[in-house]
Amino acid sequence: IAGITQAPTSQILAAGRRMTLRCTQDMRHNAMYWYRQDLGLGLRLIHYSNTAGTTGKGEVPDGYSVSRANTDDFPLTLASAVPSQTSVYFCASSEAESSTDTQYFGPGTRLTVL
Amino acid sequence: GQNIDQPTEMTATEGAIVQINCTYQTSGFNGLFWYQQHAGEAPTFLSYNVLDGLEEKGRFSSFLSRSKGYSYLLLKELQMKDSASYLCAVMDSNYQLIWGAGTKLIIKP
Numbered sequence: 301i302a303g304i305t306q307a308p309t310s311q312i313l314a315a316g317r318r319m320t321l322r323c324t325q326d327m328r329h330n331a332m333y334w335y336r337q338d339l340g341l342g343l344r345l346i347h348y349s350n351t352a353g354t355t356g357k358g359e360v361p362d363g364y365s366v367s368r369a370n371t372d373d374f375p376l377t378l379a380s381a382v383p384s385q386t387s388v389y390f391c392a393s394s395e396a397e398s399s400t401d402t403q404y405f406g407p408g409t410r411l412t413v414l
Numbered sequence: 415g416q417n418i419d420q421p422t423e424m425t426a427t428e429g430a431i432v433q434i435n436c437t438y439q440t441s442g443f444n445g446l447f448w449y450q451q452h453a454g455e456a457p458t459f460l461s462y463n464v465l466d467g468l469e470e471k472g473r474f475s476s477f478l479s480r481s482k483g484y485s486y487l488l489l490k491e492l493q494m495k496d497s498a499s500y501l502c503a504v505m506d507s508n509y510q511l512i513w514g515a516g517t518k519l520i521i522k523p
Contacts, residue, residue, distance in 0.1 A: 342418060342501070342513030343457070358510070390456060400445045400464065400505055405456035 323391030350397030442507020
């Protein structure tokens, strides 16, 4: 079944450790996104990529980095995790860049930083 | 600044009708989306409005008034499986989605 997969499903991490959240889509979508979702707040965009080889900063990029080496994969890295990065992270994709195409979401990664 | 407002929580009875409101102030407007999110799951797309008026899709309808910065999602013949959070999101002039915090809908038998 086509869609977006994320790994791991959940993770408990010590502060200061490095962590990479994985995201893979098989829909050949050009655009991909990383959001975090915190209780009482709307989804907030961390980074995005309009097409393979390009990335951009969203609303809350500090402490995170991304890469887009190919169409399918869009990993999110926390270089040195802090407790404020405890959140649920969703990866999403849409068919075209800078368009009103629907975004489709992966199942999420629940991250706890202690 | 950009802002999306929707009620935090609503309660309704199985079989009834409920209207979830969303007001917005954004820099530019390229459409408004409604998503459904069950607890512990990913958001899933429900509707998209870019022109004023009502869009009907089965038991769900979505309305938009651009001049008022207002939308609502109407759910008819409520079922227990409709218990979820409903997220309102506006696409701004940069084609980025600005999200509301979501409305948790509780359905009672």
